[in-house]
Amino acid sequence: MKHNRLAVALLAFMLLFSCSFVPASANAPGGDIAMPLATGRLEHKLPANLITPISQPISFEKGETIAYNCTYTPKAASLDFGYIDSNNVFHYLNCTSGSINKSIEIGQTGQYTLAIRNNESYAVTVTGTVRY
Numbered sequence: 001m002k003h004n005r006l007a008v009a010l011l012a013f014m015l016l017f018s019c020s021f022v023p024a025s026a027n028a029p030g031g032d033i034a035m036p037l038a039t040g041r042l043e044h045k046l047p048a049n050l051i052t053p054i055s056q057p058i059s060f061e062k063g064e065t066i067a068y069n070c071t072y073t074p075k076a077a078s079l080d081f082g083y084i085d086s087n088n089v090f091h092y093l094n095c096t097s098g099s100i101n102k103s104i105e106i107g108q109t110g111q112y113t114l115a116i117r118n119n120e121s122y123a124v125t126v127t128g129t130v131r132y
Helices: 002-019
Strands: 025-027 034-036 039-046 050-053 058-060 065-073 079-084 090-095 099-105 110-118 124-131
Touching: 039 050, 039 110, 050 079, 065 079, 079 099, 090 099, 090 110, 110 124
Parallel strands: none
Antiparallel strands: 025 034, 039 124, 050 110, 058 110, 065 099, 065 124, 079 090, 079 110
16 A cells, blocks of 8 residues: 555656656747746756756747746855757856846757756755746
């Protein structure tokens, strides 16, 4: 009986987690405006001096945006929030205040991986959301 409950709880957790970064977009009625439809919760401990991918590759259209609304500790750290393109180039917004609530626009249609770079020589913990 305990094993069945554990299995059900594990499957429910896996289902919730797997849906948190499902890419989607839709056009607004009567226009060509793409609206972000996916939101993912972030809770990551970022190693020192490293770019950490926080998603699998996602398809984006030119002009779509990725919105980061996060806080991190220690607040004095310098982090870069952005995405990695198919040529492994990291496009980012720098943050040094302990929180970010900004969007970055996709320059061309393609596959991108959401990522955060820790510019410090120590680990930094990030929590918040990313919308795309």
